[in-house]
Amino acid sequence: MCLAVPMKVISIDDDHATCVIGDVEREVRLSLLPEVHIGEYVIVHAGYAIQILDEEEAQETLQLFADFQEDIGEMG
Numbered sequence: 572m573c574l575a576v577p578m579k580v581i582s583i584d585d586d587h588a589t590c591v592i593g594d595v596e597r598e599v600r601l602s603l604l605p606e607v608h609i610g611e612y613v614i615v616h617a618g619y620a621i622q623i624l625d626e627e628e629a630q631e632t633l634q635l636f637a638d639f640q641e642d643i644g645e646m647g
Contacts, residue, residue: 575616576636577629582607590615
């Protein structure tokens with residue numbers, strides 16, 4: 572199963588960006604979103620930034636993931 576997750580862009584080098592979610596950094600391709608800037612949030616799927624999100628929307632999505640993880644933990 573693949574998920575698309577919101578990540579914050581912390582650096583850009585040509586058509587690649589370093590993005591972070593929690594303590595995890597990943598290199599992401601920006602070829603679909605060349606207008607992205609450092610500090611913005613993007614949805615990342617399969618190594619590509621596919622959509623720009625505002626910070627509030629990104630934080631809401633990240634909270635949903637955290638809630639889901641907590642619910643799964645309570646089930647086990």
